[in-house]
Each structure stands twice: as C-alpha cells, then as structure tokens.
Amino acid sequence: MDPLALFTLQVLNALSLSALLFFIALGLTLIFGIMRVVNFAHGAVFMLGAYCGVAAQTATGSFAASLLAAPLAGAALGLAFERSALSRLYAREHSAFLLVTFGLALALTEAIRLIWGADARQTELPAVLAGIVFVMDEPFPVYRLLLIGAGGLCWLLCWLGLQRTRLGLLLRAASQNPTMTAALGNDVGRVRAMVFALACALAALGGALAAPLLSASLGLGSNVIIDAFVIVMIGGMGSFIGTVAGSLLVGFAQTFGNFYVPELALGMTYALMITVLVLRPGGLFGRPE
Amino acid sequence: MKPADPKLVLLAIALAGALGFVLPGHATTLLTEALILALFALSLDLLVGHARLTSFGHAGPWAFGAYIAAAQLLVLQIPLPLAVLVSGLATAVIAIPVGWLCVRTGGVTFAMLSLAFAQLGFAVVFKWNAVTGGSDGLAGLPRLGLPAGREVFLLFVCGVLAAAYLLAHGFVTSPLGRIVAAVRENEQRAEALGHDPRRIRLVVFVLSYFLAGVAGALYAGFAQFVSPELFFWTVSGHVLVMVVLGGAGTLVGPMLGALALFYAEHELSALTESWGLALGLLFMVVVIAAPTGLMGWLRAAVGARGR
C-alpha cells in the first residue's frame, strides 16, 4: 500500500473513532463540569442507546428512527434518574454520587439483559450507508464518513450552543459558580436536570451510532466508560475544548498505536493519561481542582 | 457504648475467629474470604476516609500484593505468613514512587491517576505471559507454613486483620494521624503550621498500600490462585463501594460494609440471576436513606437504645 494512502486511511480511521468517543466523553464532562458528579452509569447509558437504536430500527425498518429513539430514551432515563435520585444528594459528599451511579450502572445492565436477553442484537445499515468510497484507490466505508460528520456537527452545535445562547451562558456560569448563579435568580435545579438529560441523550446517541459497527451487546458499557474517563481527564474535567482534544488524542493514539505497536496497545491510553496528569494535574485545558 | 471502641472491634474479630470451630466448612471458607475483603476495605478507608483521597485504583496494591505472594509461594516456597509480610512491604515500596505522583493531586484527578496505575498493572500481568501466566493466571499455589485446616487459616486471617486494625487505629489517633486530618480539613492552614501536605499524604498512601498488599497476599494464599482480573477496575469500584456503604472514615464501617456487600452479593446471586438489578436498586436506596452509611445507621441505633 502506498505510504500516503496508508497514512490518509489511518487518519480517517482515527477521526471516526474519535467522533464516536466524543459523544460519550462530552456528556461525562458536561455532567462533571456543571454538577461535579462522576457518572459511572454513563457506559451503561451508551449501551442502552445501542439496544434502543437496534430495537427502533427493527421495529420501524428505518435507521434514522434509531438515531431518534436512542437519545430520547437516554434523555428520559437521565431526567428520571436526576429527579428521583441525584437531586436529593447535591448537598452530600462525592462518594454518594459514586454509589448511586454505580448502582444505576448495575441495575441498568441487568435490566437490559432482562429485556433483550444475553445474545447480541444487530441490524443492517441502509444500502446508501453500507457503501464505500475510494480514498486514493483504497476502499473506505461511507458509514465512517458519516460518523466523522456527526462528530463534527455535534461539536459545532455544542460550541455554538455554549457560546451563543442564553442557556449556554447559564451553563458556563453554573459550571464556574453555582451559588452565584442561583443567587442571580436562576433555577439551578432545572439546569442540572437538563444537563444530565442532555448528557445521557448524547451517550445514548453515541451508542446508536456505534451499533452498526459493534452490534448491541452486554459488554459494551464497561468497555467504553474507562476510555471516556481517560479522555475527560486528559482534556481537563469540565472543559469543552479539552474533551475535543482528548477525544482526538485518544482516537489517534489507539489507531496508530494498534498499527505500529500493538504489543503496547493495552496499556497505552493509561500511560498517556498518567503522563498528562503528572505534567498537568488539571488536564490539558482544565484547571487543577 | 460506642460501636467504634477498639476493644469491641478486637472482640468481634476474635469471635469471628472462634466461629471457625462451630461453623460448617463452607461457611468458614466464606467467612475467611469476607474478612480478607474487610481488611482490603479497611486499607482503602485510610485513603478515602482519613485523607479524603478517593482512590479508584485500589485493585492495584491488592493485586500487586497477590502476585508478589504468588511468586514467593511458587518459586521460593516460603511459609505463607512470611510471604504475606514481604508482599505487604513490597507493595509499600512500590507505593512510594506511585504515591509521589498521585498525591500531588486530589479529588477526581487522584482517583483517575490511581486507576491508571492499576490498569497499567493489569496490562503488564496480562502481557507478561512468561512470568505471570498471562490471562490464565497462576494456579495451584502451595499454602506452606501453616497447619492444615480451614479453622487455622481463618484464625490466621483474623490475627492479621486484628493487627492491621490496631495499626490503622493507632495511626489515625496518633499525632501524625491528627496532622493528616488537619491537612484534609484545611490544607493551607496545615501548610502554614509547617507541614508538607504532599509528604503527609504520601505517608497515608504508603500505609494504605501496605495493608492492601497484605490483604491481596492473604487472598492469594486463600484462593491459591491469582489472575489479572484482580487488577481490573471493577475490583477497585467494588471495594470503594464497600467503604462508602459502610461509612468512610470510621475504619469499622468499611469492614462492616465489606461483610455486608460480600454476603449480600453472594446470597442474592444464589437467589436470582438478576442480582445486579436488586443490588443496584439497593445501593440507590441506601445512599438516599442512610447518608452516613451502615456505621452511621448503627451508631444511631445504638445511641437510641443507650438513651
């Protein structure tokens, strides 16, 4: 294979992986930035998205339906959980969140197994997305281009949302100083509920987008959550631009690492995280706590 | 009567040891494993409860201790009590550089750094096939230097647990332990008084890793088997849940939390395949209903009766 074609292909591979990781990491960092909650259930929500997506597509025959159903299910779950459990705990220590989100992860995983069974579930992509394009004479899946586009679009919309809307302003304010924001007459409780629902919707959408690559299976949640943590830590907890950078860094490190040094692939992301956190304890774009 | 009276705790551990002579064999074995986990949770409480360093990588020292013990038992064939002590010390030694890097940070960053080191350990034992047995682990570890019989092993575990508890309790109530508390409550103030927070935290870190290494080594002797799963992050999550469930910062609480979670999981999973659902919901209820964990709940109950 021509070296330039190889390189281009690998960059595209890395970008598509980064895009997928971005969906789950973005929600995690939002929740942390605004609510100071480390959400251990985020991987399980991602998995829920994959299952809901597959179920929706099986029922309606439309892939678009899966991209709609998954975030809706994620948002509904997030909202219900925030209102019924998290909202009672904001005055408490970090450890309370740990236990309650850990509990959600356990319960959700088992609920999914009860509903859909232990076997993996899958659907086929519509013909137009299952096709290929040629990049320097090498075939590349159309669907991965869609992933890159979806990741980019999500990044753009979130950035515009944060910078240009009143809600974005409120979010940034709540992330920097929740007491002050509340004192100014804003309903912090509502902001938190919305943020949690939005973050869960993003993770579930990521799951639905990942389903055509992976199929929906029970191991999905616990695998992906650690990668997402790594991204958020590398980028800096609560930093939007940091999450973008972290997703790209981890996506590229895994893609190129698996190619050139597969023997080290297992420990690579952790070594990367240790290096970043030792040099910059707050992450690349964050402030130290 | 305060539930955290050390004499009472030692009495309870002694009683647990005596149970080995009356319980049926399998129940003794179960209790032994539960008490090893209690020691593991106790070691984490020093970090989480007393230094407020929420480690999410405590599987690291636990598995490290277990593998060091496994190597000694397999290669050197030394008595188990000696292997346990050496493993604890080796874990304490490795804790110095790891801790030096970790304790500079706090909060979530500390949690994730400790996690990264544990996962790195997982990667190393997983890949280093020739020495660690890779994904298959090392099986058939001999249990030397102890008279046969599970009552004896239970007594040994109880002895180690009692010693570890005394050490932890002694540390927390010592002048150094009070400085740890001072650093935890107000770092600037403690610094102004001439204490180096990083060094103080490192001391707690090393002590905690020492005890976790001892617990892991005991586990290796107990199961006569080690595998990379011991390093996995789910183990870290588990022991952290034990500490929080029992009540962080009370030493006794986390031990009770370990027993409670271990037995709850064991019994639930025998009862239903959907034990995960039951346990998950239980966590949520406990967090909301009992803010200070089992220990707080127990204290309230005892206090009410005392009155």
Added chain:
Amino acid sequence: MNITRRPALAALLAAPALSGVSRAQGQPLKLGVPTAMTGTWAALGAQVVRSCRLWAKTVNAEGGLLGRPVEFLFEDTQGVPANCLRKAQEMVERDRVNILLGLMASSEALAVMPKLADWNALFISSVNGAGSITAEAWVPNAFRANTSGPMGARALALWLRNSPQTNFFSLSLDYAWGRSSVETFEGLLTGIGKRSIGSVFAPVGTRDYSSFITRIRQANPQALYIALTGDDGTAFLRQAAQYRLFERMPVVTETVDMLFTRPAGDAAIGLVGGSRYSFAYDHPANNAFVARFRAEYNELPDTYDGEQWQALEVLRAAVLKAGATDTPSVVAALRDLQLNSIKGPLKIRGCDGQAEQQGFVVRVARREGFPVPAPEVIATFTAAEVTPACRASNFS
C-alpha cells in the same frame, strides 16, 4: 500394571458406594454448574444453562439416572475466577455436589482444577478451549468432553492442505486461547507447506478494528486466519465487511459460532472455520438432538448447546458404566469411556481426560430455510487426525 489393577480398585471403591445407592435411591442427583450468567460471557452461559435444563427434562422423563432424578444447581460467576472458585466450593461443601460442569473461562477452570482432589469432586469441561487443561495443568479429576482450541486449529489446517492459498496472516484476541491458537496454526502451516507472513493480537474488548484491518490489507496475505470470539468476533466481521476486506481474501477461523456470525449478518457469508459443534452435522444422534432442541426452544442449538449436551451424555454414560455417582467410581468409569455422541464416535482417553472425537470444518452460507446465514459442514476429520498427543497442546 495400573490397567489390570484398575477394575479391582474400581470395584473396591464402588462397594461402599453401592450400599449408598440404596440409601440414596430416589434422592435427586445434584450437578453443579457454576457458569457465567451475567457479564461478557452471558450469552455463552445462557447456552450452557438451557442445554442442561433440556437434558434434565429428557433424563427425568426417562426415569432419571440410576433411578434418581437429576437436578442442576446453577450459579452465576460472571466469568470471574474468584467467583467461580467460591461458588464451586460452596456447591461441593454445602450442597454435597461432586460433579461440576459448564465452567466458562479457561482461567476459571484452571483456578478450580487444582482444588478437585481436595474436594473429592470431578469436572467435565464443555467450553474450555485452552490447550493447557489437558497438558501442563492436567489433574486426574478433570476431563474435557469438548473440542479444544488446538484441535479446532488442526482440523482447519488439514482442510487448508488443498487450498490454493500459500501465505497467511493471523489476527487473534490477545489472551491465552487466542495466542495458543495462532501458535498452533502457524506451526501447522509449515507442516503443510504454507507459511505465515505475520500476526497481530488485538486486546480483548477492542471495539474499533479499523487499524487492524488496515494492517492486514497492508500485509496483503492470500488468506486471513482469525481466532476471535464473542463480541470481538462480531465487531471484527462487521467492520471487515464494511471495508470490503472479504473481497480481497478468504477468511478462515478457528471456531465458527453462530453467536458471533449471527450478529455479523451477511458479513459472515463465506467464512470457513473449524467447528466445535454444529447443528449442521448430519448424524442420526445429532439430528435427534437438534429436533428435540428445536421442539423445546424453537431455535437451532449453537456451539455450546451442543458441547454441553455432549458433556452431559459423557457423564450419563460414565454413571451408567460405574453404576454409582461417587467421584472415584465416575472418574474410573470415565477413563477410556467410549460412546456414540451427537458428534459421532467419542472416546475419553485415560491419559489426560481429553475426548478423542471427530473434527469438523464448516462454511457459513445462505441456506434454504434459515433466516440468517448458517454453517454447513464441508469436511470431517477423524479423531486420530485432530487430537494432539497425550498431555500435549500442540502437534509436533
């Protein structure tokens, strides 16, 4: 000398047990199945469990074993050795179980095996593929009724003798089973005048295979060998199809499971591989089993449904031969036990407990009457051809 002494020894050991039989008459025979019912291996565990249930139902309808009804104790291990050890021990010591089956991960089996002698229990593997179980880690009370990883690789290599491809690239999961499969396969390649031009190991839990696919394309072998299973196998097949990898080279695999070919959908068509068990094996005993299974579950039996069933048939034959269910009697009866199983003639050899049995190579194809691509048997090899030497995990 040992051989002449054994029947006498067995009779001696069986004597007290026989008096026990009359006492135990009508008491259910409890069989312990500590397996992965939740977690990553849950789908495999579900096969083990449903096959056991069907077997118990069948046997009990026929009046049980030695006149005793059969009862299974299932416990969830999540595929974690520490849990498996605890659950197995409790079954043995509290519930008086002396026969263990259905252990999932090889590491679980390897953790339990050294304890069997102390527990006076025996174990018959139906899932565990690691070569070491009947080699370095062998213990007298452990038996393997299933096809091992090296046996699967061997059957495939024998089939490849006549293939036009001469150079191969290997991709496998980075753990004991995957590594030993690739090692065995590469060794076998040289034996049949072909060669390996490289291999790569993907960490367990890899989700994105694009980088590995690119690596394979760059190596540009004439054929690809994969040792992947479960979610990892599904993810690879789906993604490789999306990159049109299969249009460039045929793919062969150590073991074909519908568990991972079904979710792969059309991507699995054309996949050739060793098969531990397949419903497609046309043999009266197998056809009867498949019919019974479909009648019960309205589904085709998959690899571990069949392997578990075979393990249970081995147990039944041994118990009937021994006329007792205590450990020494059953262990003695298992040695050199012969029976006609759903995979054809089978013999548990005495030296390492491995079941000598036929090896199959299957191809996944779109088949009449099946909603998803399904395997068809394309070659069958004799037990002598596919079984490694005693207590060896490779073929020298």
